[in-house]
Amino acid sequence: MKRGMEMLILAIVIILVILGILKVQDMNKVSSEQVVQKVLTNCEFNQVKVDTSNANIKVKQGNHYRVLFEGRQKLLPKVEVKNKRLIVEDKDGIKVVNGNLFDLFKKHSVVPQITIELPNDKLKNIEIDNSNGSVTVQGVAVSQGEIDLSNGNIMVDHSTADGYDLDTSNGHVEINGSNKGDSYSKDDKARRVLSIDNSNGDITVSYGG
Known part of the structure; x- marks a missing residue:
């Protein structure tokens, strides 16, 4: 015993x-894995290319050129500016889907936030390829570009493109406050076209005026 x-x-x-x-x-x-806030660059640019797997992306007018990151240290993206073209991408081409995608479903997970600011109110071109997260372009005129998103909402509040090719598989397209269903096309063969493809989420675009 x-x-x-x-x-x-x-x-x-x-x-x-x-x-x-x-x-x-x-x-x-x-x-x-503490959450950090960092300024990644202050270089001047007039074009934007973002290739990430998991981030909320916001492009807006600010007082100066800069890229802000808020998220886990190990998810810091690689940032460079070439010929006034801002390039933001996952480091070493490693996507979150190969690592901690399941972190998205944790109660206290933090989706990285990438905020791109520029004092100029116009962008010559914008390219965004993102798997998971929202894309917002606010206070900056977009003349042309391509946005490809797998899961999240897309909003462009000021477009000056000549044509549009917008499509979502699961969501709706809203143009200047009017619901256009799941797709919208206008002068999509024009010289400057804004093309947006979303697999799961809404697309909201305002232009003209």
């Missing part, structure tokens, strides 16, 4: 030690 009690106490102690170790490891992991 006495030996059995000793074995039980030993087993409880071992379990508590293991739980303690796991807790410390979990705390260390959380610490290494």
Whole structure:
């Protein structure tokens, strides 16, 4: 009886030690994945190309040129400016789908936020390819470009393109406040066309005026 009690106490102690170790490891992991806020560049640009797998992307008019990132340290994207073309992409071409896509479903997960600001109210061209997250272009005139999104909503509040080719598989397209169903096309062979393809989410575009 006495030996059995000793074995039980030993087993409880071992379990508590293991739980303690796991807790410390979990705390260390959380610490290494702390949310950071960083300015990634202040270089001048008039074109934007973004290729990411998981981020909310916002392009807006600001007081100066800069790219802001808010999210986990290990998800910091690679940023460079070539010939006034801003390029933002996942580091080393590694997509989140190969790693921590399931983090999206965790209760306290943080979807990275990439905010692109420019003092000029016009963009010559915009290219965005994003798997998961919203895309918002606010206060900046877009003359042409391509936006491809798998899951999320897209909003462009000021377009000066000559033509449009907008399509969503699961959602609706809204043009200047009017619902156009799941697709909208106008002068899609023009020289400057805004093309948007969304697999799951709404597309909202305002132009003219």
